[in-house]
Amino acid sequence: MKLGQHAATFYGVISILLWSTMVGLIRNVSENFGPVGGAALVYTTGTIVLMVVMGLPKISLYPKRYLFWGSLLFISYEICFVLALGLANNRQQAIELGMVNYLWPSFTIALAVFFNRQRFTVLLSIGLVLAFSGLLWVISGDQPISFDAIINNIKSNPLCYLLAFIGAILWSFYSNVTKRISGGHNGMVLFFMMTSLGLWGLYLFEEPTVFNVTFNSVSLLILASIATGGANALWTLAVIKGNVAFLGTLSYFTPVISTAFSSILLSTALTLGFWQGVLMVTIGSITCYIATRQYSNKKHIN
Template identity: 50%
Template sequence: MSFVIKNKYTFYGVIAILLWSTVAALIRDLSELFSPIAGAAMMYSVSALFLMSVMGIPKINNYPKQYLAIGGGLFVTYEICLALSLGMANSRQQAMEMAIINYLWPALTILLSILIRPKKVNILVYPSIMLAFIGVAWCISGDQGISINILLSNISDNPITYFMAFSAAFIWAIYCVVTQKISQGKNAIVLFFSATAITLWVQYFFSNEPSVNFTVSSTVTLLLSGIVIGTGYALWNQAVIGGNIILLGTLSYFTPVFSAIFASVYLSMSLTGAFWEGVAMVTLGSLMCYFVTRTKNNIN
């Protein structure tokens, strides 16, 4: 019976990873249907309401204040940077570059863990991290090959979005390291989603974005997107209870691949060979980081 239960929770985790892989494409679609800030604000609003219906309305007093302040601040900032970098990208191709930059966070999490708690580590961790960064540069440079001039030229085309995407990767890495210490085993994801939605609505009302116009198609996309991301977090919350975390952790490193595949189909994109090569480098670099640190037990 315990084997069946563990398989059930592991299955929940697999579905959560696949659902998260759709987020980049869905956020980009919503930004085109509505506007970058309004689309993100509505999506997180739907997700927050969905999570409340599934996980219940949270009570602030049940969570450590430090976790709410620091963890909540990092979470909200991360989600806003990610959503707006995807929504404000100049094209769908550039939006996918933002998504891949975001997936530097696993390698950065390991790097931060090493810096915070210096220990003897497998020397392969550093070239693994470098490989992930090279993969991102490869994606940004395109078929022209990597060069400083090409990278700077592409980034200067829309520097704000690149800044937000890189910031998101670093912020999420910090979030992963910090919240493990201050959360006391609590999960305030419902509160964090609600805070993200409220913050985005405040940004929207102070922005110059146009008023929101709904159609049947855009409404369905909005509801689907909010439920998808909310379901992903709800299922993952169940998966960590009794699933095979080693398997799920390994599988999660393939999210950039799943995300690129879904985006290419959903957004009708033709991604270049160089982009796929870059995605492979980011994925391989992150996996190498995970395995060389895990097998040597260098990071607790």
């Protein structure tokens, strides 16, 4: 049975919803199995989910550049992302770090402009400033936005904020680079497998962590694995046969959806200021997208 465009697009919507639960679910898993051990378990189980849905990877067909750069960027990003969430001081900070991660749409567009040698327009600059300002608004916490408040918040856990920020940059490179060098191949199963191996390697050097194995913790682990692996599998189907323009636009609302899910999953009440920052990041990303679309339309007309 062939997959129609509407069905594929629906799968894409589901994948965005699954992605939006990852911050809350991964943080929950890390609280039960440790930051590194929990992440390793999530990606190991996620690899199994992907293998069932997508099959074994045909590595011999992949371009060598894609194998090297694709795996390096993907694995580095995933490890930065999950460790930032797992090592956060508390659940509130984990949600903040999730927002740092969601700078990647703006970074991806800015990088695409650079790679495509497009002009850096005023509208694009406004979008980037809006997104970054929204992030600063979020990081300032419950205090009025100020340089001191932001610095003090970052100083409370500088490693996690650095990991989340580097992760956003890495994913923007992954999104731009792999499209150019993949040759139409999808290495998601291989990348997940290598990520889980990398995390288990880190686990060997960590102090032994006691796993809190209960029905609730195992259920959350399974849900996190399905969300992580399933989102990637469904998204792959969606971008091949679905309405990519619609899904791309919808994905810019992920920060809002993710924050809502995270607040529920982590039982954390968020302030009005936090939500204002989330909306600024989202509007900034959409503004960046509109800026690039306007440039493409003008280029097409000319």
